[in-house]
Amino acid sequence: MCGIVGYIGYRQAYPVIIKGLKRLEYRGYDSAGVALLNHGLKLYKKKGKVADLEETVIGMDLNGNAGIGHTRWATHGEPSDRNAHPHASASGELAIIHNGIIENYANIKEELVKKGYHFTSDTDTEVLLNFIEDIKRNNNCTLEEALRIALKRVVGAYCILLMDKNDPSCIIAARKGSPLVIGIGKGEHFLASDASPIIEYTKEVVYVNDYQIAIVKADELIMKNLGNEVQTPFITELDMELAAIEKGGFDHFMLKEIFEQPATIHDCLRGRLQPEQGIITMGGVESHMEKLLNTSRILMVACGTSWHAGLVAEYLFEELCRIPVEVEYASEFRYRNPVINPGDVIIAISQSGETADTLVALENAKDKGAFIFGVVNSVGSSIARMSHAGAYTHSGPEIGVASTKAFTGQLAVLTMMALKIARAKGTIDESRYLQLIHELEAIPEKVAEILKDTSEIEAIAAKYQDAADFLYLGRGYNFPVALEGALKLKEISYIHAEGYPAAEMKHGPIALVDETLPVVFVATKDRYYEKIVSNVQEIKARRGKVICIATVGDNIIPSMADDVIYVPDADELVGPMLSVIPLQLLSYYIGINKGLDVDKPRNLAKSVTVE
Numbered sequence: 379m380c381g382i383v384g385y386i387g388y389r390q391a392y393p394v395i396i397k398g399l400k401r402l403e404y405r406g407y408d409s410a411g412v413a414l415l416n417h418g419l420k421l422y423k424k425k426g427k428v429a430d431l432e433e434t435v436i437g438m439d440l441n442g443n444a445g446i447g448h449t450r451w452a453t454h455g456e457p458s459d460r461n462a463h464p465h466a467s468a469s470g471e472l473a474i475i476h477n478g479i480i481e482n483y484a485n486i487k488e489e490l491v492k493k494g495y496h497f498t499s500d501t502d503t504e505v506l507l508n509f510i511e512d513i514k515r516n517n518n519c520t521l522e523e524a525l526r527i528a529l530k531r532v533v534g535a536y537c538i539l540l541m542d543k544n545d546p547s548c549i550i551a552a553r554k555g556s557p558l559v560i561g562i563g564k565g566e567h568f569l570a571s572d573a574s575p576i577i578e579y580t581k582e583v584v585y586v587n588d589y590q591i592a593i594v595k596a597d598e599l600i601m602k603n604l605g606n607e608v609q610t611p612f613i614t615e616l617d618m619e620l621a622a623i624e625k626g627g628f629d630h631f632m633l634k635e636i637f638e639q640p641a642t643i644h645d646c647l648r649g650r651l652q653p654e655q656g657i658i659t660m661g662g663v664e665s666h667m668e669k670l671l672n673t674s675r676i677l678m679v680a681c682g683t684s685w686h687a688g689l690v691a692e693y694l695f696e697e698l699c700r701i702p703v704e705v706e707y708a709s710e711f712r713y714r715n716p717v718i719n720p721g722d723v724i725i726a727i728s729q730s731g732e733t734a735d736t737l738v739a740l741e742n743a744k745d746k747g748a749f750i751f752g753v754v755n756s757v758g759s760s761i762a763r764m765s766h767a768g769a770y771t772h773s774g775p776e777i778g779v780a781s782t783k784a785f786t787g788q789l790a791v792l793t794m795m796a797l798k799i800a801r802a803k804g805t806i807d808e809s810r811y812l813q814l815i816h817e818l819e820a821i822p823e824k825v826a827e828i829l830k831d832t833s834e835i836e837a838i839a840a841k842y843q844d845a846a847d848f849l850y851l852g853r854g855y856n857f858p859v860a861l862e863g864a865l866k867l868k869e870i871s872y873i874h875a876e877g878y879p880a881a882e883m884k885h886g887p888i889a890l891v892d893e894t895l896p897v898v899f900v901a902t903k904d905r906y907y908e909k910i911v912s913n914v915q916e917i918k919a920r921r922g923k924v925i926c927i928a929t930v931g932d933n934i935i936p937s938m939a940d941d942v943i944y945v946p947d948a949d950e951l952v953g954p955m956l957s958v959i960p961l962q963l964l965s966y967y968i969g970i971n972k973g974l975d976v977d978k979p980r981n982l983a984k985s986v987t988v989e
């Protein structure tokens with residue numbers, strides 16, 4: 379899940395590429411590099427962040443109106459200068475950058491070694507490049523033709539950009555599985571893994587499909603399939619502003635995105651929720667209501683934070699719609715050979731819409747006749763385009779690697795879906811339906827209420843930032859929130875943390891509890907309240923340090939817990955959109971107190987585009 383940028387046109391390519399790589403750095407930051415075409419090929423690359431590369435090239439020849447750039451998340455070969463992209467071919471005539479994994483690279487490498495090829499890196503990408511060069515040389519064909527032949531042998535996922543020093547007039551690109559967007563300018567073209575490096579230059583873009591090749595010149599864009607047939611590019615208008623991908627005065631994107639949630643949840647509800655009329659408008663649901671009403675089960679398929687949203691949705695859909703729900707880790711679901719019956723409904727949840735584990739799981743299920751409903755944030759992304767229907771979360775670009783506003787957006791969409799289907803199915807009475815619509819409508823304001831004063835959360839973060847481990851506990855709708863809180867802390871602070879159903883403690887994990895272990899309870903007022911109060915006492919009996927997320931006005935929990943963070947009262951079905959906010963902030967403040975890069979945590983990337 380590397381970041382890829384390319385430019386060809388009248389501008390100097392280097393500044394466009396460097397700026398673009400910085401915008402994509404959330405996709406991987408193990409190394410960075412650029413290749414520029416100007417009277418030959420010049421390659422510059424460096425282990426570390428884009429800023430380290432900039433240091434390295436001071437005083438170098440950075441001229442050229444065509445270039446490609448890469449920021450890496452290492453898969454094959456450790457982060458190092460020699461494994462950094464771009465790679466040059468054995469002859470030095472070709473350069474490549476790649477996002478993805480070539481699964482059969484070892485076989486191809488073996489063949490090339492027998493032919494006398496030597497490799498300077500451990501990467502699958504260098505193998506692919508020399509394979510292409512070998513075909514080009516042996517068939518005496520064009521780079522484009524050699525690429526087409528090579529791709530028919532390649533197994534895996536890729537977005538690649540190629541340049542040939544003997545043909546400085548174009549950049550050749552290809553994609554399968556990993557995302558690629560091409561920005562169309564006047565006398566120039568931009569290529570990138572997503573729209574963020576392109577938005578400041580043009581809003582006209584083409585989302586490249588799987589098995590497509592693009593021949594990109596300054597004033598021409600040719601799209602072809604692997605069968606060498608020309609295909610008309612489908613140009614769409616970007617619905618995003620540059621400000622959306624800037625920090626807007628916040629120290630970090632993560633903090634900005636946490637504070638954006640009153641607005642992003644409102645944007646998600648806007649035009650869909652009409653509380654006065656008691657109406658929820660969702661085109662994707664309406665046009666496929668029959669399928670949703672008659673399905674014998676719903677499968678939620680996702681990864682990471684999106685999987686936690688799926689878990690909340692399991693409670694929602696079973697309670698409101700009385701439809702059995704299974705929540706699947708996409709990576710396991712893909713290879714478990716699950717039983718999928720035609721007509722089964724799969725709700726695919728993904729912020730980026732590019733997560734490979736989820737994408738391949740859906741393609742597999744789609745082949746078996748499942749109906750795919752996508753709940754996605756990134757407009758035009760692969761999962762959005764491969765779903766039969768869907769609903770965008772409208773959370774805006776999420777740059778911080780730790781997902782925050784997309785999670786509450788996912789919960790808002792899934793809650794509206796469950797309410798709409800339940801009403802159509804007659805499994806909810808009208809007063810409850812209307813009550814929940816109003817509860818949902820009130821969420822943005824209640825989130826704003828929580829964000830008004832974060833001083834208590836900052837103090838608690840400072841108190842526990844040196845803990846070695848954390849436990850997060852919750853029941854019912856708050857159990858997935860506990861899991862999410864634990865994930866946020868792990869991602870951002872590198873502190874080991876586990877989330878559990880609170881009652882599960884007695885079956886083992888309670889052995890971990892002593893005076894050094896902070897235990898975070900999501901203990902807001904709901905049908906499980908009395909039970910969770912007993913669970914708090916069980917932990918206090920073992921002298922654990924208890925931090926509770928409690929409902930404003932609760933006077934029992936404060937008498938037991940060491941620290942309490944209050945959230946406004948709300949119905950338990952919409953409560954997760956409130957109780958998660960303090961947990962997002964707790965992980966953020968602990969992360970910055972530890973001096974960590976909370977927007978680009980180590981070893982992570984925003985969009986996991988490799989299996």
Ligand code: AGP
Pocket residue numbers: 681682683684727728729730731732733736779780781782869983984985986
């Ligand atoms: C969450 O903070 C992480 N970034 C990660 O777990 C993420 O949720 C997961 O990779 C799924 O991503 P998606 O929603 O873009 O598919």
